[in-house]
């Protein structure tokens with residue numbers, strides 16, 4: 001990611017009241033361009049994952065640290081749900097919480113991630129304790145949760161639009177795991193399989209809301225900036241995981 005790209009995360013810039021809103025197609029293209037430019041599928045750690053270059057320790061470290069992100073997704077979705085003012089919208093967002101938490105014990109995305117850990121030889125107690133979560137990962141996840149706590153519903157929902165790019169990444173990841181990391185038991189990949197269809201549905205719904213809500217140019221620019229910020233969250237998380245591995249090798 002270039003420095004210019006980082007500096008353009010203009011979350012607090014002054015709005016230009018005279019700026020014309022972008023037409024819906026242009027607005028959508030600008031949102032999608034953010035993902036193409038800075039989604040974490042092109043982070044060096046993900047590239048190494050996909051080409052089979054990660055050691056068992058590195059992959060396990062990623063699973064442990066990514067669990068910190070996973071377990072906070074329903075927390076940030078609860079914060080968003082509290083900002084939505086109709087039953088239809090709250091039901092829509094509540095389903096996301098249920099996708100992760102399940103409707104009962106031993107179900108849902110968090111449980112599937114715990115099983116991914118077990119399939120890779122990481123005890124669920126290790127994941128649940130959170131003891132080995134890296135400081136940079138904690139900060140990145142806190143950043144995302146607090147963003148959704150403090151910003152408008154439009155910005156919080158726009159931040160979730162990284163999920164436009166997630167289903168393709170899930171498919172690449174499943175293939176990479178099957179080819180290069182056969183020591184992980186295949187049933188552990190259920191998390192990623194489930195996210196392909198969930199991510200498609202969630203991102204479609206979120207995109208429709210953002211296109212509908214952001215009518216002024218200022219709102220549209222805020223939505224784009226929110227999505228850039230979220231890309232930075234995912235990128236920083238992987239930076240922390242990547243650097244911990246490099247430190248260990250020194």
Ligand SMILES: O=C(O)c1cc(C(=O)O)c2c(n1)C(=O)C(=O)c1cc(C(=O)O)[nH]c1-2
Nearest residue numbers: 073109159160161162163165166169195234
């Ligand atoms: O593994 C990934 O690369 C990845 C990325 C993202 C994303 O793009 O935000 C999510 C997920 N996974 C994921 O599993 C998930 O449940 C999820 C929820 C959200 C969100 O912001 O609401 N993003 C993502």
